[in-house]
Amino acid sequence: MRIIAILLLSLSLLVIPGCTMGKTSTGNLDSAQVPSSESQSSLRNGTFLDGLELSGLTVQEAKTKIKDWEEDKLAQNMLLVYNKIEVSVTLKELGITLEFNKVWDQLWQGSGRKIDSVLKIDSVQAHQALQEKLTQINRAAVDASYTIEKDQFVIKPAVPGRVVQVDAILDKLQNQSFATLPKQVEIPVVEVPATQTTEQIQTLAFDGIIGEYTTQFNVKDQNRSANLAAAANKLNKTVLMPGETLSFNQTIGPRTAETGYKDAYIIINNEYVQGIGGGICQVSSTLYSAVVLANLPIVERYPHAVVISYIPMGQDATVNYPNLDLKFKNNTASLLYIRTEVKPGFLTVRLYGKKTDKIIRLEQQIEKEMDFKTIMRLDPNLPPGKIIQDQAGCKGYLVQTYRVVKDASGTESKQLLSRDEYAPTHKILRVGAD
Structure with missing residues (x-):
């Protein structure tokens, strides 16, 4: 009996603590308590x-x-x-x-x-x-x-x-x-x-014609007229940005038969002779006059050796590719736009840019005159005593050309553009030999 009692006491001690621990771990955990691990169910x-x-x-x-x-x-x-x-x-x-x-x-x-x-x-x-x-x-x-x-x-x-x-x-x-x-x-x-x-493009905008000039030519001279029209077409619609310089020779290019130019009268050694590209100087001279009337600076320009008929003395500009050139600079803030117009007998060059209140005109003063000579040349192909004039005579001149600028107040200023010397064009006669 004593042995049985000891065993029963031992079992009761084992069972009671187990039940007590179970109540503590579950029954006493309120909602504020946090589970300690994912072992929760x-x-x-x-x-x-x-x-x-x-x-x-x-x-x-x-x-x-x-x-x-x-x-x-x-x-x-x-x-x-x-x-x-x-x-x-x-x-x-x-x-x-x-x-x-x-x-x-x-x-x-x-x-x-x-x-x-x-x-x-x-x-x-x-x-x-x-x-x-x-x-x-x-x-x-x-x-x-x-x-x-x-x-x-x-x-x-x-x-x-x-x-x-x-x-x-x-x-x-x-x-x-x-x-x-x-x-x-x-x-x-x-x-x-x-x-x-x-805004940058607006500063380039032009608003009208600032320089314009027209010259006449003989439409019966077909080769010369064709050369003139071809050069004017090359120049037409050229755009010159602020600060840029235009070269006439670079714009027009070489004057050769391969580029479409024909034989016409040109001036060599103060005489009119047949040569390739005759008539192109009229385009450069008309352009030059429009440029100076637009009050733009000239970089390079040469007068003809003798007086020419289609433009006043001091307003011409001879060119010869690639040596003699006409150059001018766009010193304005806007771009320049060049338009050429060829009508029967008339060549017009217009320069578009930003208009100002200035009025420009040109004045010439003849400083000196030089008489021409008459040159007789025998021609065995002519009947004896027969005389044919090959070239009319024209005096030579020393001319000063001024650009006169009048501002909005009416004040005028005069600038010497050039002092040009034109040799006399001698009268040339062919005479039949006796």
Whole structure:
């Protein structure tokens, strides 16, 4: 009996502590207590992740539910808006994911409470996705430009470019939860100015004719007329930017039969003889007169050796490719636009630029006159005593040419342009030999 009693006492001591420990670990844990490990069978009531309820779920059930919930969230579209342009992009495309481990730790530590989701963004993936999605919004800047239409300066204004600020979009998505992540985001853009502005082009605009001159020619001299028209056509619609210098020879090019020029009278050794390109000097002389009337500076110019008939002395400009050239500079802030017009018997050169209040005229003063000689040349092909005039005589002159400028107040200033010496053109007669 004593042995049996000892055994019963021992059993009672073993059973009672076990029951007491069980009551302490479960029955005395109120709602404020936090589970110490995932060995618990389930999450407590009132456990939420954003709006997702996880109350009473086992570890595996909770994890599976969270993963499914994350997939649904990542498949949702975010609307990116710029003016009337709307672009949809999923959260998954933006590289947004749930910080699962961090969230799970918070859930177990705060079981029975509401926990906010924690997100992370793959910035590389997000940048690439946004650049591809929003490429239609980016726009390269378009420089201002101009055209000349019917002798009018027409400006095409500059168009600023724009670039989406991808980093600014990502900043709006940082430190957000699924619950607070915006459904719609205004797309921020930055304006990119054009390199060539409208104001810069406006400074180049011309507003009218600043210099014009017309000379006459003999349409019956077909070769000369053809050369004149060809050179005038090469010069026509030439544009000279501010600070640039125009070279007549470079603009017109070589005068050869291969370039389409014909034989016509030219001046060699003070005599009129047949040569390639005759008539081109009338174009350069007409241009020169228009240029000086436009009050532009002359860089290079040469007078003819003798007086010519189609333009006043001191206003001519002889050229000979590539040695003798006519050059002038555009010293204005606007561009210069050259127009030539060839009508039967008339050549006109007009210079378009920015008009001023100045009035320009030219004056010539003859400093000296020189008589011509009569040269007799025997011609055995003529009958004895027969006389034919090959070249009319013309006096030589020393001439000073002035440019007179009158401003808006009526004050005049006079500038010496040139002091030109023209040799006499001798009268040349062919006489039949006895």
